[in-house]
Every structure is written in structure tokens, then in C-alpha cells.
Amino acid sequence: MSLDQPPLDTSPPVADEVRKTTCYMCACRCGINVHLRDGKVKYIEGNRDHPVNRGVLCAKGSAGIMSVHAPSRLRKPLKRTGPRGSGQFEEIEWDEALEIAVSWLKPLHETAPEKLAFFTGRDQSQSFTGWWAQAFGTPNYAAHGGFCSVNMAAAGIYTMGGSFWEFGQPDWERTKLFMLFGVAEDHDSNPIKMGIGRLKARGAKIIAVNPIRSGYNAVADEWVGITPGTDGLFILSLIHVLMKAGKIDLDYLIRYTNAPFLVNCDEASPEWGLFLRDETGAPLVLDRATGKPAPHDGAGVKPDLANGWRHGGTTHKTVFQLMAETYLDPRYAPEAVAERCGVSPERIRHIAGELAL
Ligand code: SF4
Incomplete structure (x- = not known):
């Protein structure tokens, strides 16, 4: 009896073309190789040569294929045909959609353009939508970034002199204590995962402040299960303790x-x-x-x-x-904020002590 096995191709080619680009499923912009067959996206993998993710691809990034193939993807403008909230829509052509938009917007543009409040999601052209709103005449416009990465970038610039991800990087090689506040794990952030791995490999301490202990919080050395919405108060109490102790650089x-x-x-x-x-x-x-x-x-x-x-x-x-x-005021003392933050005064002092080391 022969023990020879029939030859098996365990990695059959899935594509006839590979395009290199970046993932847009979150703000990290990981490098990806998009495999296409007959011009259609078949598979997405991380690009090992890309400096942001070195080949790592999160589940959200893998699911990017659905932004092309999902049956629920909008292909045409939708017009509501039933009462608001009924979920009844019909597809219409762009000409009709533009006519409807003009009929709504033109009277406003001619009388009081600032009455238009304009908000966009995570589109790929926020500078253009902002430019459009300015040209229309309304200052009342916002986009996803103003509630997300722009704040992160501003905080990074003011505290570290630079910002995260595509704008810069934390100093993973020299950081001794890494504090994470309210990071959303759905924002899959391969650079953070890789950075946390580097911190843990050389024994740096990680303190995570978040109402839930999942994702990054689960691998942190210390988890602070703070009451939602009180992060700022908690930070001001840390400042109070550090100032009072003279532990300020x-x-x-x-x-x-x-x-x-x-x-x-x-x-x-x-x-x-x-x-x-x-x-x-x-x-x-x-x-x-x-x-x-x-x-x-x-x-x-x-x-x-x-x-x-x-x-x-x-x-x-x-x-x-x-x-x-302001911050030496007793209203920011750990005892004064502990109940609202859901963090004991001893814990606040302990974390301030970690920061002061
Ligand atoms: S972290 Fe995930 S979702 Fe974000 S850019 Fe990278 S692969 Fe895409």
C-alpha cells in the first residue's frame, strides 16, 4: 500500500491582480493588499511592508470588503415614501434627488443660509464638504472627525507636541506609563495593538480608564471602571493631587x-x-x-x-x-469627586502617585 498523498494546493490563487492601498474603515489607515479577480474585490490582507500596521489587519479592516459587496450598500439616492420612521423608501435617480435638494436649499440660500446645519459622517472628503458649507453660507457644519480623531489630535498636540496615528506616534520605546482613556474597541486601531504589545514586552505599565473592561482594558495592568462622562473630572482631580504634592515638572x-x-x-x-x-x-x-x-x-x-x-x-x-x-480648589479633591467618578479617593491618589514617579 502506498502512503503517498495526492498533491494538494493549500493556497490556490484567489486573484489575478493585487492593488496596494490603505484601509479606510477607521482613522489608522493601515496598509492593505486588495486582491481582485476579474476586477472584483475578492479578499483583503494586511500589507507587511506598510509602516503603520506591518501586515496586521483587524476584523473591521477585513470586513472592508463588505463596503463594496454588501447587499445593503446604497446604489442610488433613496426617497422616503412612508411616514418618518416607517422605513419605507424608493430608489430614485440622481437628477430627481438633486431637484429635491435644490427645492429645499435654494430658498434658504437666498434668505438665511446659516439656518442650514450640515453634518457629514466619515466621508473621505471632509475638506470638500466644509468648503461646500462655507460656499453655501452656513458656519453650522460638522463632520465625524470633530467628535473623534480631531479632538484626539488636538489633545496630542497640546500634551505631547504631536499626535497619534497618521499624524504621529506615542514614544512606544521610552514610555514607562501608558494611560488610555475611553478608547472605543470598535475603532480597531492596529497601531495601538502593536504598540501595547511592545510596551508589555518590555514591562511598561498600562492603566486603562473605561467603564467597560474589554479589548485594551482587558490587557491593561490596571483598569479603572469609571462612571461614564466623568473622565474630565477624574483628570482634574489627578491634577489637584499632583499640584498639591508639588509633583509638577x-x-x-x-x-x-x-x-x-x-x-x-x-x-x-x-x-x-x-x-x-x-x-x-x-x-x-x-x-x-x-x-x-x-x-x-x-x-x-x-x-x-x-x-x-x-x-x-x-x-x-x-x-x-x-x-x-482653579484646580487646587477643594471641589477637585479626590474625596469630592470620588462618588461621581466611581473611583475611590485612595485609587485617585494611587494613580496620581504612578504619574509622579
Ligand atoms: S485598524 Fe483595522 S479598521 Fe483601522 S485602518 Fe487598520 S485594518 Fe482598517
């Missing part, structure tokens, strides 16, 4: 943030709440060497964090002074 604040900038504190002034600036528009700080305002990035200027400047009857305080006045 003052040199960092001076060098990389606007903490020493002078702010107009005269409520009667038209400049109230704004930075004091010189004639070129540069924000000013109080120079410890001269006791006078000077550009924050001027040569030899030593910004003062703790003292303001009074001139012509107007008081200016540093951003740091205003922060200290």
Missing part, C-alpha cells in the same frame, strides 16, 4: 507649554481672558531677569510661572497661576 511646563503665558484678568477689559501679546502678536511671559513682560521664546528670557504682572490698572496672571487657583 515645572521646567517641562515652561519649555513646552503655555503655562507661563500672561492672561488678561480684568473682566472689564475687551482683552479679558486673552493672552498678553506684543505688537507682533507673540504671547508674552514675565521675565524673571527683568521683571517685565517679554516674548516667551525670546533669547535669554526666563519665564516666571508664579507671578503675574499689573500694568495700567490691569492684572495679568500666568496660565499656571490660573490653573493653580
